[in-house]
Amino acid sequence: MNGQREALEQWLAEGLAAVRRRPGWYVAGTTAAALGLEGEDWRRWAAHPAAVWAWEEADGLTVGLGRAWIRRVPWGQDPWPLLAAAVRELARVPGLPPQLRLGGGVAFQPAAAPGPDWAAWGAAALTLPLLTITARRGQPARLTLVLPPAASATGRLAAQELPRLARGPLPAAPEAVRVVAESGTGPAAWTQRVERARAAIRAGELDKVVLARSRTLTFERGLGVAEVWDRLGDRAGEATLFLLADPGGGPARFVGASPELLVRTRAGRVETMCVAGSAPPEADPVRALLASPKNRGEHAWVREHILARLAPWCTAVEAPAEPEVVRRSYIQHLVTPVQGRLRPGAGLLEVAGALHPTPAVGGAPAEAALAWLAREEGLERGWYAGAVGYVDLVGEGAFWVGLRSALLQGRQAVLYAGCGIVADSDPAAEYRESGWKMRPMLEALGTEAAAWRMQA
Ligand SMILES: C=C(O[C@H]1C=CC=C(C(=O)O)[C@@H]1O)C(=O)O
Numbered sequence: 001m002n003g004q005r006e007a008l009e010q011w012l013a014e015g016l017a018a019v020r021r022r023p024g025w026y027v028a029g030t031t032a033a034a035l036g037l038e039g040e041d042w043r044r045w046a047a048h049p050a051a052v053w054a055w056e057e058a059d060g061l062t063v064g065l066g067r068a069w070i071r072r073v074p075w076g077q078d079p080w081p082l083l084a085a086a087v088r089e090l091a092r093v094p095g096l097p098p099q100l101r102l103g104g105g106v107a108f109q110p111a112a113a114p115g116p117d118w119a120a121w122g123a124a125a126l127t128l129p130l131l132t133i134t135a136r137r138g139q140p141a142r143l144t145l146v147l148p149p150a151a152s153a154t155g156r157l158a159a160q161e162l163p164r165l166a167r168g169p170l171p172a173a174p175e176a177v178r179v180v181a182e183s184g185t186g187p188a189a190w191t192q193r194v195e196r197a198r199a200a201i202r203a204g205e206l207d208k209v210v211l212a213r214s215r216t217l218t219f220e221r222g223l224g225v226a227e228v229w230d231r232l233g234d235r236a237g238e239a240t241l242f243l244l245a246d247p248g249g250g251p252a253r254f255v256g257a258s259p260e261l262l263v264r265t266r267a268g269r270v271e272t273m274c275v276a277g278s279a280p281p282e283a284d285p286v287r288a289l290l291a292s293p294k295n296r297g298e299h300a301w302v303r304e305h306i307l308a309r310l311a312p313w314c315t316a317v318e319a320p321a322e323p324e325v326v327r328r329s330y331i332q333h334l335v336t337p338v339q340g341r342l343r344p345g346a347g348l349l350e351v352a353g354a355l356h357p358t359p360a361v362g363g364a365p366a367e368a369a370l371a372w373l374a375r376e377e378g379l380e381r382g383w384y385a386g387a388v389g390y391v392d393l394v395g396e397g398a399f400w401v402g403l404r405s406a407l408l409q410g411r412q413a414v415l416y417a418g419c420g421i422v423a424d425s426d427p428a429a430e431y432r433e434s435g436w437k438m439r440p441m442l443e444a445l446g447t448e449a450a451a452w453r454m455q456a
Pocket residue numbers: 210212260275276277278298333359360361403404416417418419420437
């Protein structure tokens with residue numbers, strides 16, 4: 001394997017030599033086969049220490065390593081217009097191909113003052129990696145190298161970082177790690193919060209609010225991100241897997257398996273989905289979802305918001321009148337797929353900014369629910385329930401809602417899950433529901449015993 005990686009090392013070194021010979025950016029592409037890396041397990045590269053982001057969708061995997069360019073937005077600023085402007089500016093740089101992918105995310109509430117877990121992440125960030133690996137199913141894996149001008153600050157950093165990329169991911173740590181401590185929102189605190197939310201709904205302040213809770217697991221030793229990602233990867237196809245590194249350069253990773261597309265734009269079309277209303281996998285989907293006034297009500301708020309916010313960006317929007325039930329191994333959801341034709345000039349980041357956060361993670365009316373959550377929820381959401389995704393230099397791409405996720409840092413994993421609270425919500429049932437939503441991540445962490453204890 002090391003012998004094979006020598007070809008990769010050499011290819012990277014050639015790029016470095018080329019960018020030093022002349023001013024401007026340098027971009028090169030090759031195939032894994034050309035570097036003798038056909039047998040490489042690219043999924044493991046998502047856990048490379050230099051990985052800045054990774055996505056695994058039904059059609060394959062993309063991993064970005066190192067930073068060629070980054071745009072960070074500090075807390076307190078509105079990130080979407082700033083990110084859109086930064087992407088447009090980068091797109092004007094001569095020699096950068098339009099299909100280059102920038103990945104990152106936007107916090108749930110960019111304006112909210114952060115707590116200690118998420119402070120370093122900022123309100124938003126987009127990163128163009130030095131090396132992007134694209135491994136689509138049934139196609140040869142491709143590698144794209146992007147080097148900023150050698151004389152720039154990022155160019156000098158790239159020169160230091162590049163040799164590290166060729167070393168490959170860390171070896172696997174096969175043994176499961178034991179949980180030594182647990183903390184988080186317990187049933188009593190949860191019940192109080194649900195009761196406060198119900199009081200606000202009864203008082204007419206809100207129609208619906210999505211309350212979330214966290215669970216912090218401390219392990220006996222540092223977590224192997226590779227193992228977590230690999231176990232999550234077995235769910236690709238039923239969810240979009242994401243991994244984001246702390247844009248501040250710290251070791252924390254935000255990982256998840258999102259069931260919810262926030263928005264995708266491609267060739268003048270836009271796609272999104274309303275996901276709200278949940279039942280356990282064994283429940284009768286008609287009784288528990290399609291004929292449940294509570295779940296239908298929760299879903300209707302999301303649908304109304306998405307259709308209203310999408311309309312100004314589209315010349316036509318189509319959505320079936322009735323939601324469908326989507327069944328996954330650990331849950332069932334009411335889902336309404338939505339499609340539209342974009343107005344000329346409407347880009348992914350503008351549309352994502354109009355939709356996010358939807359009442360599937362905030363509430364209705366949207367602004368009142370966000371204000372209520374900032375004041376009352378007592379949870380540092382950070383990028384949980386934020387928007388995570390990628391955009392290319394033409395302004396096309398996809399963002400998902402950062403759900404079924406955890407923040408991994410050192411020996412700790414902070415898991416998050418929430419559920420829509422309406423006037424007749426039962427706190428115990430909502431606690432259980434948020435427990436199902438944590439299950440895929442608990443399994444990925446290899447801690448089924450903890451999953452059981454949490455739900456007891
Ligand atoms: C807020 C979460 O789920 C949302 C997405 C789908 C269904 C939901 C529900 O039925 O409550 C939530 O709105 C979460 O997974 O943390």
